[in-house]
Every structure is written in structure tokens, then in C-alpha cells.
Amino acid sequence: MRETNSLTIVFFDLGIGGVQKKILDIVSQISHSHPDYTITLLLEANPGQTIISRYPSGKIHFVCKEDWFPEKSGLFRGRIHMFWFLLWHFLTNPSSTVLVFLPRLTLYLIKIRTLLFWKHLPIVVGQDGNLTEYIKQGEITPSESKTVSTAYQAANLILVPTQALKRDLVQNYGLISQSIAVIPNWTASSRNISTPKRYDCMYIGRFSKEKQLHQFAQLLDEMTRQKPDFRLGLMGSGPELATIKSVLHKYITSGNVMLLPPTDNPKAVLSLTRIYISISKTEGMPLTFLEAMVLGIPVVTLWFDGVGETIIDNKTGVVCLTFKQVCKSITKLLVDGDQYRTMSNNAIADAKKRFSVKNLSVYAGAILTLKPKIGLVTSAGGHLYQLWMLKKFWSRYNRIWIGVPKPDTSSLLARERVILAAYPESRNVANAMKNLFLAFQILVLERPDIVISAGAGIAPPFFLVAKCLKIKTLYIEPIDFIEKPSLTGRMLYALGTTFLIQNHYQRKFFPNAQYWGTTL
Amino acid sequence: MIFVTTGTHYLPFDRLLHLIRSLVLSQKITEKCVIQSGSSSVIIPNAYQKDYFTFNEMVGYMKKARCIVCHAGPGTIYQALMYGNSTPIVMARQLRFKEHVSNHQVPYARFLKQNKIIQEIGNEIELLRELQNSLSNKRRFILNNTQLTNNLSSYADTILTNQ
Numbered sequence: 001m002r003e004t005n006s007l008t009i010v011f012f013d014l015g016i017g018g019v020q021k022k023i024l025d026i027v028s029q030i031s032h033s034h035p036d037y038t039i040t041l042l043l044e045a046n047p048g049q050t051i052i053s054r055y056p057s058g059k060i061h062f063v064c065k066e067d068w069f070p071e072k073s074g075l076f077r078g079r080i081h082m083f084w085f086l087l088w089h090f091l092t093n094p095s096s097t098v099l100v101f102l103p104r105l106t107l108y109l110i111k112i113r114t115l116l117f118w119k120h121l122p123i124v125v126g127q128d129g130n131l132t133e134y135i136k137q138g139e140i141t142p143s144e145s146k147t148v149s150t151a152y153q154a155a156n157l158i159l160v161p162t163q164a165l166k167r168d169l170v171q172n173y174g175l176i177s178q179s180i181a182v183i184p185n186w187t188a189s190s191r192n193i194s195t196p197k198r199y200d201c202m203y204i205g206r207f208s209k210e211k212q213l214h215q216f217a218q219l220l221d222e223m224t225r226q227k228p229d230f231r232l233g234l235m236g237s238g239p240e241l242a243t244i245k246s247v248l249h250k251y252i253t254s255g256n257v258m259l260l261p262p263t264d265n266p267k268a269v270l271s272l273t274r275i276y277i278s279i280s281k282t283e284g285m286p287l288t289f290l291e292a293m294v295l296g297i298p299v300v301t302l303w304f305d306g307v308g309e310t311i312i313d314n315k316t317g318v319v320c321l322t323f324k325q326v327c328k329s330i331t332k333l334l335v336d337g338d339q340y341r342t343m344s345n346n347a348i349a350d351a352k353k354r355f356s357v358k359n360l361s362v363y364a365g366a367i368l369t370l371k372p373k374i375g376l377v378t379s380a381g382g383h384l385y386q387l388w389m390l391k392k393f394w395s396r397y398n399r400i401w402i403g404v405p406k407p408d409t410s411s412l413l414a415r416e417r418v419i420l421a422a423y424p425e426s427r428n429v430a431n432a433m434k435n436l437f438l439a440f441q442i443l444v445l446e447r448p449d450i451v452i453s454a455g456a457g458i459a460p461p462f463f464l465v466a467k468c469l470k471i472k473t474l475y476i477e478p479i480d481f482i483e484k485p486s487l488t489g490r491m492l493y494a495l496g497t498t499f500l501i502q503n504h505y506q507r508k509f510f511p512n513a514q515y516w517g518t519t520l
Numbered sequence: 521m522i523f524v525t526t527g528t529h530y531l532p533f534d535r536l537l538h539l540i541r542s543l544v545l546s547q548k549i550t551e552k553c554v555i556q557s558g559s560s561s562v563i564i565p566n567a568y569q570k571d572y573f574t575f576n577e578m579v580g581y582m583k584k585a586r587c588i589v590c591h592a593g594p595g596t597i598y599q600a601l602m603y604g605n606s607t608p609i610v611m612a613r614q615l616r617f618k619e620h621v622s623n624h625q626v627p628y629a630r631f632l633k634q635n636k637i638i639q640e641i642g643n644e645i646e647l648l649r650e651l652q653n654s655l656s657n658k659r660r661f662i663l664n665n666t667q668l669t670n671n672l673s674s675y676a677d678t679i680l681t682n683q
Contacts, residue, residue: 122680372676381528385595393669397676406528408595411574424530427621450679452672472679474672480594483627498675500668505631516675517668520598 006038006096010105014047016262018287019101019128024054029364031056042089044082063089083108095120099367103131103148104140110151117444122156124367130168133282137210149173154446156373159366161185161285164306176417179398181366186359187290189352195271199233200334202273204266204288207238211280214247222327224256235260235269271295275333285310293351296344300329316347374399375448377462379425380406383455383478386519388412400446404458426457439465454478456488463492473497477506479520485509523585525556527593532560533619536611539644540564548648554581579603587654592625597638606654610638
């Protein structure tokens with residue numbers, strides 16, 4: 001059913017920005033390394049011919065919401081509009097691996113995958129910013145924010161650029177380590193042209209609240225006192241543009257601040273500055289930092305969680321805790337030529353070493369060779385113990401456990417993601433029915449690629465639903481059933497699951513079973 | 521110390537606990553007993569008794585105990601083999617006493633006994649004999665499931681590409 005070799009990327013627009021650049025890189029990389037791949041870009045806004053022309057011609061499908069659903073009727077108004085568009089697209093198109101950015105779109109996609117439960121849609125989330133900060137800013141409503149954990153847990157893989165972002169997801173959203181891959185951002189190395197420097201400092205980015213841009217006024221007060229001809233370039237656009245214009249009015253008229261319109265070639269503008277400055281406290285791994293580094297421009301930044309993974313303090317840039325420090329560091333760098341040159345050379349070397357386009361092929365590889373997600377279904381006691389002992393196997397994968405409320409489940413699986421099923425589950429018809437519903441709920445939401453069990457009564461409902469959803473199943477007959485087969489074993493053998501036995505006594509009951517070794 | 525465990529099965533295993541209880545009452549067992557009794561309501565005097573222990577507590581008591589008395593569940597037995605100090609003393613849960621939903625523990629215990637992995641008991645005399653004979657001569661049990669974990673890993677790594 002799944003169209004093999006097909007990738008769908010979901011985002012809002014392809015204008016200017018870090019994610020937009022990432023998407024172009026990923027698409028170019030995959031269409032080059034895997035020419036057989038069908039790549040579809042699902043967007044809200046039509047990118048226009050200029051942007052489309054940057055993409056490899058003829059191979060990429062651009063499907064845009066505004067072409068299909070002109071915003072007229074009430075049902076399709078506002079943000080929810082995008083949801084209907086995506087639902088319609090996935091309903092009418094073959095299954096595919098999906099790469100999605102931003103929590104809002106991730107929420108939509110998990111909902112869509114649940115609704116279209118017969119389709120195989122592995123979901124990879126590209127998370128470039130701090131999720132907690134994103135929620136704080138109110139980009140998703142409080143009621144939606146409760147479901148963010150569920151959505152992120154249900155995704156097959158989450159790609160983040162820094163360990164700090166991974167930590168946020170693990171600590172605050174109950175994700176397990178194996179569901180997150182840390183792949184740093186990348187930038188192509190460019191020749192360091194020694195252009196005359198027109199600016200002392202520059203910031204490039206979105207003009208939005210969380211970047212604290214109004215505080216540039218404070219910085220300018222301090223800097224112009226020491227250096228009256230201090231020149232700061234601010235490049236970008238966004239909701240705060242008007243605020244910035246009014247707050248910095250004095251400095252704009254005096255020529256200390258230059259507001260520059262966004263460009264698709266920020267490196268050309270970046271090379272005109274001596275120092276790159278950032279005073280935002282919420283960042284992941286800003287692409288502009290890498291672009292500055294590769295051009296040999298030291299970065300002066302306020303501290304944010306994970307900054308050390310991009311800027312090595314006092315080596316490739318300066319990390320400051322206060323505005324005062326920022327001003328001091330800038331002044332020092334502008335006068336101390338030796339320090340500036342050393343830092344500049346370090347930045348180039350470090351960017352080439354750690355943030356080269358090699359990271360891009362790792363990123364693309366992670367999407368194309370997705371590891372399976374595993375569902376481990378188990379009753380308590382020996383069944384759980386036998387599965388647990390296979391830790392060397394399952395600990396490598398993104399996984400979810402379905403267990404029963406018993407003390408050994410809670411203690412042995414204390415650090416795992418566990419969903420509890422109805423109990424007692426053994427030869428109990430009422431609870432088997434309950435678990436049948438639960439199985440449908442969990443498997444449709446979580447969508448593991450394989451369901452594994454070593455018994456007992458909890459397994460049949462889950463395996464039955466997994467079979468219906470075309471999820472692969474694997475059953476290991478418990479080691480202790482030697483004179484008679486287990487009831488669960490007989491049921492699942494009849495169901496046609498991949499069936500493993502653990503000793504030769506079990507062969508006579510399950511002639512077509514396979515022996516791959518023992519659990520204990 | 522003697523560690524008695526009836527595993528996590530939801531049916532009570534009164535028979536085993538009654539054996540221990542009568543040995544304690546007749547003062548044939550004078551050592552300290554730690555008992556995990558599951559859903560059973562049999563109370564053993566002078567013993568530290570709880571319905572369930574966490575996994576780490578189980579391992580802790582198994583490491584401390586002179587000998588381990590348990591039901592014929594593979595989880596418990598292999599745990600006892602890995603962490604215990606002597607050959608586990610095992611009593612099988614039986615269907616006819618409503619101790620389990622099937623009778624599979626009986627042949628399993630017999631099989632393990634034939635392979636000299638455990639000591640099986642069925643009554644008070646056998647239990648007492650094994651408790652007295654229990655020697656710290658057990659060879660360390662080494663888990664060997666590398667074959668299965670390797671096979672499972674290579675299977676899992678191919679399921680997405682073979683779709």
C-alpha cells in the first residue's frame with residue numbers, strides 16, 4: 001500500500017528562514033542521492049516561480065493549500081484550514097514517509113494519521129527550536145498544548161540540532177532517548193572574501209517578540225557612548241518591525257542603525273559586518289551563527305540553553321550573561337585586532353569541522369533509513385521478564401510498552417513509556433474486549449512498525465488489531481511451556497504471526513515456528 | 521535468610537505458604553524469612569511479609585538469601601539463578617488447586633529438575649530436606665540470549681525496507 005521511496009515534507013511557506021533553507025537542502029540532497037524518490041512539498045502558501053526554480057526541476061511536486069482551498073467558507077477559515085487541506089491530501093494520495101516541522105503541524109499530522117488509520121505514514125518531526133519556549137509564546141492554544149506530548153511521543157523520529165533541545169523533550173514531554181536523533185545544522189563553506197566592513201555588528205532573523213529586539217536600544221545607548229559612529233545592521237522582517245522602528249527611531253535617523261530587508265543570500269550581507277550579535281534567549285542552533293562562523297565573523301551572543309554546542313566561548317565567539325558583558329565584548333573585539341583574527345580563524349575551522357554539509361547527508365539518511373518503532377505487549381511476571389531480558393535488542397529502537405498494572409511492571413519499566421491495559425487479562429472475556437478497544441486506540445495513535453510479545457492474555461487483542469492494521473507481529477512462546485502449548489500461543493499461531501519457539505519440545509505443537517535462540 | 525516468592529500471578533499460591541507456615545510454627549525453620557506472598561492471605565509468623573516487591577527489592581533479597589523458595593515461573597527461577605546463592609527450591613503451581621490457569625508449571629519444573637537446574641519439592645518433608653541440604657555450591661548462571669537478540673535486531677532492521 002505504501003508507495004516505497006516517497007517523502008512528503010509539510011511546512012507553511014518556502015520564504016526566508018532557517019527551516020526553509022533546511023528544506024531546500026534536504027530536497028536537493030535526496031533528489032541527488034536518491035533519484036528514484038518522489039518528493040512532495042505540502043505548503044500553505046504558493047512559493048512562486050522564483051523559489052520553485054531553486055529546487056531540482058521536474059522531480060518535486062509542490063502542493064499548496066491556497067491553490068486548492070481558497071479561504072472562503074467558514075469551515076475552512078483560519079488555521080484549521082491547513083488541517084483539512086492536509087487530511088484531504090493524505091486521504092487521496094498513497095502512503096509516504098512524512099517530514100514535518102513545527103508543533104502545530106505535528107499535532108495536525110498525528111491526528112490525520114489516526115483518522116487515516118489504514119495508511120502507513122511514518123512521521124519524522126524536525127524540531128529546530130525549544131518546544132517549551134514555543135508553547136510559552138502561545139503559538140499553540142493551551143488546550144492543544146496538552147496534546148503536544150502525546151503527538152511527539154507518537155512520532156516515529158524527532159530530529160533536533162542540539163543535545164539541549166533533546167533534553168527538553170526527554171525531561172518535559174516524556175519522550176524516550178531513542179525517539180530523538182541529534183544532528184547539528186550545517187552550512188556550505190564559502191570563500192572568505194575580505195570585503196570592506198560596513199557594519200560593526202549585525203543581527204539577521206525574524207523580528208518577533210521572543211527575540212527581545214527592543215533591547216537593542218539599551219545596547220546602542222551603551223555602544224554609542226563609547227563609539228559615536230557605531231553601526232548596527234538589523235536584517236529581517238516580522239510582526240515586531242513597527243515596534244523596532246519606533247523604539248530605535250533616534251538611532252535610525254542618526255545612522256547608527258540600518259534596517260535591511262530580508263534577502264535570500266544572507267552570507268553576502270553578513271560578510272559586511274565585523275561581529276554577529278544575538279540577544280535572543282531562546283534559540284536552538286541558529287543557522288545565522290553557522291553562516292557567520294564560516295565567514296570568519298565572531299559571534300557575540302547572550303547565553304541560551306545549548307549555546308555551547310554552537311559557540312565555544314572565547315574561542316569561536318563570546319557567550320555573555322548580561323548586556324553589559326555584550327557591550328564590553330564587542331568593544332574589546334573591535335579594538336583588539338589579534339583577538340579578533342584568532343577568533344575569526346577558529347570560527348572558520350570549527351564551522352568546517354563540525355557544521356559541514358556532512359551533517360546534511362546524516363540528516364537525509366536518518367529520514368530515508370528510518371528505524372522501526374516497536375510495540376512491546378506483555379503480561380506481568382515471567383512474560384515481562386523474558387521480554388525485558390532482550391534489552392540488548394529493544395533498547396536500540398523507539399518503543400512503547402503495553403503492560404498490566406502489577407508491581408513488577410511499574411518497577412522494571414519505571415524508565416520506559418508504558419500504557420496499562422485492563423487487568424486481569426488472563427482468560428477474562430470482558431477485559432479482553434476492553435483491551436481490544438484499547439489496542440485499536442493505542443496502535444492507531446502510536447503506529448508501531450512491529451508488535452512483539454512473549455505472552456500472555458494481553459497479547460491476542462493487540463495482535464488481532466495489529467493484523468487488521470497490517471502491523472507486523474512477532475510472538476515468542478514462553479520458555480516454560482514444554483508439555484502443552486500456551487493458549488495464547490495457539491491463538492496467535494492460528495492468526496499467522498511470526499512465531500518463535502525457545503526449545504525443541506515446543507516444535508511438536510508449532511511445526512512451522514522458527515527457532516532464533518532463547519530469551520533466558 | 522530464606523526468601524520465599526510466589527511471583528506475580530493473580531491466583532493465590534496458598535499451598536507453598538502453608539508449608540512454610542507449618543515449618544515455622546513447628547520451629548523447624550528458625551531462620552529469618554522474607555516472603556512475597558502475592559494475592560494469598562496466609563500469614564507467616566515472625567516473617568517480613570509483603571504482597572509484592574519491586575524488581576530491585578526482589579534482586580536485593582535474592583542476593584542476600586541463603587536459599588530461595590519459589591513457584592515454577594520462568595521469570596522468578598531465572599532471576600533466582602542469576603542472583604541467588606544456591607539452587608532454587610521450586611514448587612509448581614497446579615491447576616487442580618486453582619493456583620494457575622493451566623497446568624504448565626508441573627512439566628516445566630520436572631524438566632528443570634531433570635536438567636539439574638532446580639530442586640523440586642511437593643511436600644513439607646521434601647522442602648525441609650532441601651532447605652537443610654541447600655549448599656552454596658551453585659555455579660553462576662550466565663545469561664546467553666545473544667543469538668536471539670542478534671536475530672531480532674537484524675529482523676527488525678529489515679522490516680521497513682521489505683515493505
